[in-house]
Amino acid sequence: MALVPKQKQALKGKAHKLKPIVIVGNNGLTETVNIEIDRALTDHELIKMRINSEDRDLRRALFAEICELHQADLVQTVGKIGVLYRLSDKVK
Numbered sequence: 001m002a003l004v005p006k007q008k009q010a011l012k013g014k015a016h017k018l019k020p021i022v023i024v025g026n027n028g029l030t031e032t033v034n035i036e037i038d039r040a041l042t043d044h045e046l047i048k049m050r051i052n053s054e055d056r057d058l059r060r061a062l063f064a065e066i067c068e069l070h071q072a073d074l075v076q077t078v079g080k081i082g083v084l085y086r087l088s089d090k091v092k
Helices: 005-015 031-044 056-070
Strands: 020-024 046-051 073-078 081-085
Touching: 005 046, 005 073, 005 081, 020 031, 031 046, 031 056, 046 056, 056 073, 056 081
Parallel strands: 020 046
Antiparallel strands: 046 081, 073 081
């Protein structure tokens, strides 16, 4: 689902106060990290996450891979922080 600019703007506002709840460390995108991302998106729909890498291209590629694996939309990235959104039936 591609978000329209108005939706992205609203989600950015909601995400502003959030803290990163998933951190991708030196081991990269492991199975455990993927499980946590899926759980967080199911429970919250909108999450902030951090990728601890100095390489900008690697961070961009990891965010793209995460979005593809979890059918999520990348709302915004600022440095090492990314905001992801996936609509969930669980959150009401």
